[in-house]
């Protein structure tokens with residue numbers, strides 16, 4: 032079994048972090064494999080990706096502490112940089128990415144979930160940034176992304192205290208969109224992924240680009256960002272047939288992504 036498992040169901044890809052003996056902790060080999068796999072996924076025509084972890088206990092329990100322990104500063108920088116690149120690849124995929132958080136999402140594991148577009152979790156999920164208790168800050172962009180999602184004060188609190196939060200609090204904070212019994216999590220994620228995949232790929236992609244490119248910036252800088260993307264969609268048959276279907280009071284044909 033490799034460090035990553037990947038399968039496609041219809042228009043949906045499922046990527047599973049597979050290192051159960053270390054609660055799916057991210058070591059260099061796993062980060063490298065993830066980076067390569069994300070490049071491959073970005074070249075596919077899938078319309079939604081689900082990211083999850085093997086087992087019933089952990090999504091990803093962080094970066095690998097046994098590998099980091101004896102790193103020198105240069106090695107640590109390279110380790111952090113490689114993780115950052117992988118997180119950015121997740122964020123920039125042309126299709127939406129749903130994190131199905133099936134247990135611990137700590138440190139680099141939370142950072143991976145934060146790089147995804149949407150987070151769903153199981154009732155046993157647990158979130159936190161334990162890094163400062165290990166003598167380091169979160170190294171994969173987690174503080175920046177967490178602050179954008181739940182606000183800077185709470186993000187700082189979690190990063191400075193290392194407090195772990197459970198699924199209900201994560202839901203209340205808007206860190207996750209919904210909580211499910213563990214056995215129902217993947218079905219719920221698939222259902223959401225299928226719904227996303229049933230919409231026009233270009234419309235969904237354009238909405239993702241606008242959201243990612245504008246978050247955190249003032250409207251004075253980003254107003255009109257959608258204009259060219261909006262225009263580009265009018266080159267597609269998807270737009271023409273869906274609007275025609277609306278006016279003819281019928282359902283659109285399945286979207287073809289062109």
Ligand code: CAA
Nearest residue numbers: 053054056092093094095096097137138139161169170171
């Ligand atoms: N790195 C390396 N190994 C890890 C690991 C990690 N992050 N998390 C768990 N493991 C390993 C454990 O060492 C253990 O291995 P052995 O069986 O060989 O002893 C195995 O996974 C099972 O873990 P536990 O026995 O500890 O399981 P538990 O149920 O008692 O505890 C846990 C679960 C609370 C998640 C605990 O394992 C834990 O605290 N893990 C570390 C979490 C953490 O600090 N993550 C942040 C890492 S730093 C980081 O991520 C930096 C960054 O931003 C880039």
